[in-house]
Amino acid sequence: MKIEVLTLFPGMFSGVMSESMMWKARDRGLLDFAARDIRDFAGDKHRQVDDTPYGGGGGMILKPDVLVRAIESVKGDADAPVILLSPQGRKLTHAVAAELSQLPRLILVCGHYEGVDERVRELAISDEISIGDYVLTGGELAAMVLIDAVVRLIPGVLGAEGAQDRDSHAHGLLEGPHYTRPPEFRGLGVPAVLTSGHHAEVERWRRRGALKRTWQRRPDLLASAALSDDERAYLAQLDAGEAD
Numbered sequence: 167m168k169i170e171v172l173t174l175f176p177g178m179f180s181g182v183m184s185e186s187m188m189w190k191a192r193d194r195g196l197l198d199f200a201a202r203d204i205r206d207f208a209g210d211k212h213r214q215v216d217d218t219p220y221g222g223g224g225g226m227i228l229k230p231d232v233l234v235r236a237i238e239s240v241k242g243d244a245d246a247p248v249i250l251l252s253p254q255g256r257k258l259t260h261a262v263a264a265e266l267s268q269l270p271r272l273i274l275v276c277g278h279y280e281g282v283d284e285r286v287r288e289l290a291i292s293d294e295i296s297i298g299d300y301v302l303t304g305g306e307l308a309a310m311v312l313i314d315a316v317v318r319l320i321p322g323v324l325g326a327e328g329a330q331d332r333d334s335h336a337h338g339l340l341e342g343p344h345y346t347r348p349p350e351f352r353g354l355g356v357p358a359v360l361t362s363g364h365h366a367e368v369e370r371w372r373r374r375g376a377l378k379r380t381w382q383r384r385p386d387l388l389a390s391a392a393l394s395d396d397e398r399a400y401l402a403q404l405d406a407g408e409a410d
């Protein structure tokens with residue numbers, strides 16, 4: 167996958183994109199990443215990228231001529247989605263990340279100040295994504311969140327093939343608890359089933375752990391999760407206080 171980011175602060179991406187899984191994805195040739203400075207596309211010698219809003223009011227607006235020139239230059243003739251990160255976009259979910267992870271190329275545009283001139287949306291933006299109902303000072307952190315959520319779903323990026331399948335949200339449920347050595351820590355043990363060697367029992371325990379955690383913390387997710395009759399019965403038992 168090729169990801170190009172248009173930003174006023176390309177340096178913000180260096181740490182995140184040079185460590186851990188994002189670096190591994192690049193190192194393995196699975197991700198081609200570039201952060202491009204919007205200021206390089208400014209036409210004047212002051213490299214001005216923003217201006218005051220028509221009609222008054224505070225804040226600065228990213229200029230349409232500069233931003234559209236930047237997008238068109240990066241995009242070239244090839245087809246690629248151009249995604250604006252903004253609090254007004256559709257919300258980033260696992261399903262959106264999975265959808266984007268199938269694409270060969272993404273262009274991400276980071277807004278700043280009060281936002282972008284509306285004509286940029288009309289002329290050059292094909293999608294708009296928000297990472298949550300709060301306002302960041304710019305789209306950069308949101309772009310990094312999106313990149314991380316998308317790139318880890320590209321086959322081959324995470325070591326254990328298929329580990330993503332168990333992620334919280336991958337099947338509409340939160341993940342249940344996990345344990346590692348030591349077998350006892352400050353008086354707390356590990357559920358015996360995990361050291362029993364019975365794979366089917368471990369799977370059943372994990373699924374029930376995921377159901378219980380979701381029931382406790384995000385019961386809203388249960389309405390749209392795909393559940394078996396046995397699992398629905400378990401949830402009814404939890405509701406009735408008859409299961410643990």
Ligand code: ADE
Pocket residue numbers: 251252253277295296297298299300301302303304305308
């Ligand atoms: N830019 C500012 N706030 C944002 C948000 N919540 N999501 C995406 N981009 C943003």
